[in-house]
Amino acid sequence: MSSNEALDQHLPIYEDVEKVHRQYQQAHLYDTLEDVAGEMERQLLQKRLANTLLDTSLTISEEAKVAVEKTKQKLGSDNLDELEEFVESTEKLVDDERSKISKDIQQERIELQKTVEALVRLNEEIKFMRAERLSRLESLLTNWNWERYIDWDEEDSVDERLDKIDEFAGEMRGIFEDASTSVGDELEGTEVQTLVSALLAGEGGVPLTELDATQREALAQSELADHIEISIG
Numbered sequence: 001m002s003s004n005e006a007l008d009q010h011l012p013i014y015e016d017v018e019k020v021h022r023q024y025q026q027a028h029l030y031d032t033l034e035d036v037a038g039e040m041e042r043q044l045l046q047k048r049l050a051n052t053l054l055d056t057s058l059t060i061s062e063e064a065k066v067a068v069e070k071t072k073q074k075l076g077s078d079n080l081d082e083l084e085e086f087v088e089s090t091e092k093l094v095d096d097e098r099s100k101i102s103k104d105i106q107q108e109r110i111e112l113q114k115t116v117e118a119l120v121r122l123n124e125e126i127k128f129m130r131a132e133r134l135s136r137l138e139s140l141l142t143n144w145n146w147e148r149y150i151d152w153d154e155e156d157s158v159d160e161r162l163d164k165i166d167e168f169a170g171e172m173r174g175i176f177e178d179a180s181t182s183v184g185d186e187l188e189g190t191e192v193q194t195l196v197s198a199l200l201a202g203e204g205g206v207p208l209t210e211l212d213a214t215q216r217e218a219l220a221q222s223e224l225a226d227h228i229e230i231s232i233g
Contacts, residue, residue, distance in 0.1 A: 025080050025084070026080055029080065029083055029084055029087050032087050032091065033071055033072070033087050033090070036068065036071075036087070036090055036091050036094050037068055037072070039094050039095075039098060040060070040064065040065070040068050040094050040097075041158060041161070042147075043060060043094075043097055043098055043101050044060055044158075044162070045161060045162065045165045046101060046105070046146065047059070047060060047101060048162060048165050048166060048169060049146055049165050049168070049169045050101075050104075050105045050108070050109075051169075052166065052169035052170060052172075052173050053112075053169050053172050053173050053176075054105065054108040054109060054112055055108075056104065056105070056108050058101060058104055058105070060097060060101075061093075061097060063093060064090075064093045064094055064096075064097045067086075067089065067090040067093050067094075068090055068094070070086065070090075071083075071086045071087055071090045074086055105144075109141055109144060112141055112176070113138070113141035113142060115176075116134065116137055116138050116141055116176065116179075117138060119134060119176075119179045119180075119183065120134050120135070120138055122183055123179070123183075126183070128179070128182040128183050129178060129179055129182045133175050133178075133179075134175065134179055136172075136175070137172055137175045137176060140172060146168075149168060150164050150165065150168050151164070152164070
């Protein structure tokens with residue numbers, strides 16, 4: 001038997017190995033793209049939550065959304081090397097988008113968290129609303145484990161998930177607004193009302209030099225003195 005005949009007999013084995021390799025490559029790319037698409041959906045949900053709860057105006061870049069759609073369209077392509085390049089570039093775009101959104105949310109979340117923590121302490125003093133509601137909002141803002149608060153279903157469509165996140169975001173924002181209104185009603189007509197209003201408006205420390213003698217005395221005698229941030233202007 002010649003060497004060429006021997007090679008021809010073994011060629012099907014090499015073809016089978018190559019076929020298995022290509023199938024594995026394709027399956028790996030599909031799994032990666034599924035993860036990328038899942039991360040994009042997660043950022044879309046997180047953005048909707050932040051925009052309602054934190055009053056932000058976050059958006060997902062059109063570049064990232066278009067990249068995901070284009071890569072999905074290439075899933076049926078026989079050119080796996082080209083598909084792999086598309087998946088890798090899309091994965092990087094989505095990862096960059098995740099980092100940007102997380103960074104943008106961080107600052108706004110911490111600001112609201114400080115205000116809610118102050119509301120929790122105020123509530124301990126004047127009991128203007130149920131502590132459990134404020135505690136739930138405080139826990140969310142502290143840990144930001146927002147996904148565990150929602151009753152997700154694996155069969156939910158993207159629109160159904162968006163509806164659920166919108167409902168949850170509205171509920172959490174409602175707690176903050178109810179607390180702000182309730183504490184305002186509780187303190188209406190008092191000398192410390194202006195200070196608390198400034199705190200809830202996110203204006204930070206109130207300059208001590210802006211307080212008149214009556215306000216300073218009222219604050220000193222108030223049970224709220226330890227919970228209102230005062231700065232020396």
